[in-house]
Amino acid sequence: MMTNTTWLAALDAELSARGVATGDRAAAIVETESFITDTAENAFEHFGTPAAYATELAAALGCNQRPEVPLDARVVLDARQVDVAYRRNEVLRDVSVTVRAGTLTALIGPNGAGKSTLLRVLAGVQRPDQGRVERHGSVGYSPQSGGLDDHLEAEQHFRLFGAARGLSGSQAEADGRRLAEQLVWKCEGAGIAGDLSGGTQQKLRVVTAMIGEPDVLLLDEPYQGMDASGAARFWDLVSDWVERGGAAVISSHDPGVLSRAHEVLELEANLRSAA
Amino acid sequence: MTAAPASATAVTEAPRSIAAVHAEMTLRSLVRRRLTVVILVLLPLAFYLATNDAVGRSVRSLVFGITWAVSTVAFFVTSNARDVEPRLQVAGVPASTLTRARVTALAAAALALALAFWLIVVFDQDVRSVGGVALDFGVSALVAVSLGTAVGSLLRKELEGTLVLFLFAGLQAVVNPADRIATLLPFWSSRELATYAVDGPSQGSLSNGLIHATVIIAVCAAISWLASRRPATP
Numbered sequence: 001m002m003t004n005t006t007w008l009a010a011l012d013a014e015l016s017a018r019g020v021a022t023g024d025r026a027a028a029i030v031e032t033e034s035f036i037t038d039t040a041e042n043a044f045e046h047f048g049t050p051a052a053y054a055t056e057l058a059a060a061l062g063c064n065q066r067p068e069v070p071l072d073a074r075v076v077l078d079a080r081q082v083d084v085a086y087r088r089n090e091v092l093r094d095v096s097v098t099v100r101a102g103t104l105t106a107l108i109g110p111n112g113a114g115k116s117t118l119l120r121v122l123a124g125v126q127r128p129d130q131g132r133v134e135r136h137g138s139v140g141y142s143p144q145s146g147g148l149d150d151h152l153e154a155e156q157h158f159r160l161f162g163a164a165r166g167l168s169g170s171q172a173e174a175d176g177r178r179l180a181e182q183l184v185w186k187c188e189g190a191g192i193a194g195d196l197s198g199g200t201q202q203k204l205r206v207v208t209a210m211i212g213e214p215d216v217l218l219l220d221e222p223y224q225g226m227d228a229s230g231a232a233r234f235w236d237l238v239s240d241w242v243e244r245g246g247a248a249v250i251s252s253h254d255p256g257v258l259s260r261a262h263e264v265l266e267l268e269a270n271l272r273s274a275a
Numbered sequence: 276m277t278a279a280p281a282s283a284t285a286v287t288e289a290p291r292s293i294a295a296v297h298a299e300m301t302l303r304s305l306v307r308r309r310l311t312v313v314i315l316v317l318l319p320l321a322f323y324l325a326t327n328d329a330v331g332r333s334v335r336s337l338v339f340g341i342t343w344a345v346s347t348v349a350f351f352v353t354s355n356a357r358d359v360e361p362r363l364q365v366a367g368v369p370a371s372t373l374t375r376a377r378v379t380a381l382a383a384a385a386l387a388l389a390l391a392f393w394l395i396v397v398f399d400q401d402v403r404s405v406g407g408v409a410l411d412f413g414v415s416a417l418v419a420v421s422l423g424t425a426v427g428s429l430l431r432k433e434l435e436g437t438l439v440l441f442l443f444a445g446l447q448a449v450v451n452p453a454d455r456i457a458t459l460l461p462f463w464s465s466r467e468l469a470t471y472a473v474d475g476p477s478q479g480s481l482s483n484g485l486i487h488a489t490v491i492i493a494v495c496a497a498i499s500w501l502a503s504r505r506p507a508t509p
Binding site: 140143149150151161164169209212 | 298300305307308361363364368406
C-alpha cells in the first residue's frame, strides 16, 4: 500500500503535469495533507490513485483547457510529409508538424508508434526516407536512453555541451548546476554518468539539452524514471521555458501532458500516420 | 528565446573551442577507464617480456602488441562516441570537427604510449637504430588509431568490431611478411619499419613502410568519413 507521503508527492507531480499553477498546487497539497492527518486515513484508500484525484482537482481548478497556439509566433521547426521505414517496416508515413516559439507540442502514442524516430528526424540525427525538415534556430535534443558518456561526470558533460553552444567552462557549469537544482538534483560530486540511477541520468540528459538556451527542445520521454518531485519540477521548468519564448516537443505516455500542450501530435502503431 | 535568470557566478573565462573541449573529454573518459588503461599498457608489455631474449623478435612483438591494443581502444572510443557526438551535432557542431578532435586525442594518447615503450627499448636493448624504432612505434600507433576508428565507424556492434580487429591481428601473426598478400594487411608497415630499424636497410625498406602506412591511414580516413555520412538506424 502506498504511504501518505509517497501519495502526496505523486499527487504533486500529477497536478504539475496537468498544468496546475505552483500556488494552487501547494494549496491543494496542504489541504489534502491536513485532511489525511486529521482523519488518520490512508490517502490512497480515500482518494484513489494520485492521477485520478489530480484529474478531479485540475478540472475543479479549470486547468484542463489546452492553451491556444499563438499563430503569429515564429516557426522554429517545420517538418513536412515525413516517411521513415526500417527495411520493409513502415514507421512514419506522411507526418507533418509545425513548431512555433513559445509553444509545447506533445507527441503521444503507444510503444512502437515512431515517437522516438520522429524526434530523431526532427533533431537531424536521422534522415527521413521522404519529406523535409526545416530548422529555424538552435536545437537541444534529449534521447530516451544513451546520449551520455558513461565515464564523464555531470560537470564535464555541462562543459562539453556548453562548449558546443559557445559557452565558457564556468558559464556552462553554472548553467548546468542551476538547471540541475531546478530538477531537484544536486549534481556536485555525483560521480560519473554510468554510476547514476536511471532517473538521474534522465535529468542529466535534459540539463545538457537545455544548456545554452536553444530555440527548440526535443525531449524523448524526459521524466521517465525521475522521482515524483523531480517530475513535478520538470514541468515547472518546461512551463518557464515556454513562457520565456522557447519551444519544446515532448514525447510522453503521460496523459497529463495533454492539458499543458499547445498542440498534440498522436502517432498510432500500425496506422503510423499523424493525427 | 529570452535569457534565463543570470547566474550568480562571475563569468570572465573565455569560451574554449568545442574541438579542444571534446578532445580533452575524450582523454578524460579514456583515462577514467582505469582497467582499460592498465590492459592497454600490459598487453604490449607482456608481448615484449615474452620475447625479450632476442632484439629483433622483442621489438616486432612489442609493436604488434602496441598496434593491437591501440586499435582496440580506438575502436571502443569510436563506438562509445556514437552516444554523445550526434547530440553535439544537433547543437550545431560539424561531425568532421568532432571526429578530428577525437582522433587527435586518441593519436596523442597512442603516441604517449609509443614513447613510453620506446624508452623501455632504448634502455633495455641494444638496437641498431633507436630513431628507426621510434619511427616504427610512432607510425604504427597512428595506423592503429586510424584502423580502430575506421572499424568503429563501420561496425556498430562491439563484438563484430572486436572480432574484425582480432582477425587482422591474427593474420598479421601468421602470414609470412615476405608474401605479397601480407602487404594487404593494415600493419604490414609496422613489421617492415621494425625490420628496417633492427636489421638495417638491406632487410627492410623505410620508404615502403612509410608509403604503406600513409595509404592505410588514407583508406581508413576515407572509410570513417563515408561511414559518418550513413543514415542512422534504430
